[in-house]
Amino acid sequence: xxxxxxxxxxxxxxxxxxxxxxxxxxxxxxxxxxxxxxxxxxxxxxxxxxxxxxxxxxxxxxxxxxxxxxxxxxxxxxxxxxxxxxxxxxxxxxxxxxxxxxxxxxxxxxxxxxxxxxxxxxxxxxxxxxxxxxxxxxxxxxxxxxxxxxxxxxxxxxxxxxx
Numbered sequence: 001x002x003x004x005x006x007x008x009x010x011x012x013x014x015x016x017x018x019x020x021x022x023x024x025x026x027x028x029x030x031x032x033x034x035x036x037x038x039x040x041x042x043x044x045x046x047x048x049x050x051x052x053x054x055x056x057x058x059x060x061x062x063x064x065x066x067x068x069x070x071x072x073x074x075x076x077x078x079x080x081x082x083x084x085x086x087x088x089x090x091x092x093x094x095x096x097x098x099x100x101x102x103x104x105x106x107x108x109x110x111x112x113x114x115x116x117x118x119x120x121x122x123x124x125x126x127x128x129x130x131x132x133x134x135x136x137x138x139x140x141x142x143x144x145x146x147x148x149x150x151x152x153x154x155x156x157x158x159x160x161x162x163x
Contacts, residue, residue, distance in 0.1 A: 007117040011147065012095065013110040014061030018147050019134070020117060025152040027051075027096040027103065029112060033058075035092055044133050046107045051096050057159065058094055058105035059133065102156040117147060133158050 009020040028051070035047035035058055046058045094105040095112065117140045125139040135154035140147040 005119075007149075009115055009117055009147075009149065010095070010112050011115045012061070012106065012108055012112045014108075018145055019061065020115065020140070020147045020149045021095070021097060021152060022149070025097045025099060027098045029108075030094045030096060030105075033092050033094045033105070035094075035107075046092075049092075049094060049105055051103065051105070054103065056096060056103045056105050058092075058107050059159065060107045061109065061134070097152055097156070099153050099156050102160075104156055104159050115142065115147070117142065117149065 007020075007022065009022055010026055012019050012021065030049070030051065033049045033051075035049055037047050038045065038057075041047075041057070044059050046060045048055050048057050050056075093108040093111075095108055096103060096105050098104075117138075121140045121142050123139050123141045123146075125136065133155070134148075135151040135158060136148045137151035137154075138149040140149065
């Protein structure tokens with residue numbers, strides 16, 4: 001399609017999809033992060049965490065596509081964290097991404113891994129994207145796996161609740 005170099009990306013499994021993030025946007029992968037619930041945030045937020053002295057909002061991959069920007073998750077709905085005897089303030093694995101002055105965390109449900117996305121593996125995606133929290137900018141088919149390359153800039157803009 002285009003004459004682009006091989007992209008080294010960090011892949012994260014989630015929501016029946018494999019997402020890819022360019023390394024230039026990845027600030028850090030944090031293990032054993034304490035998430036704190038925050039009232040009045042839209043339902044796709046898992047909470048907030050402290051990253052190097054800054055409070056960073058953390059979103060879930062699970063439910064981000066179905067629970068688009070226009071909707072919030074109610075406490076009894078399937079996307080809301082279930083009380084399994086542990087508190088909501090569990091220790092989690094979070095990938096912190098950044099662009100300009102914006103930071104956000106993505107709650108990981110599987111181990112991230114590296115992959116190379118080549119120009120010849122790029123496939124055509126939908127003409128018009130659905131209104132989802134996680135914006136996608138390219139699609140790659142590597143072997144039998146479909147990868148959704150996240151548009152981190154648009155995704156972070158989508159997360160802004162107040163301007």
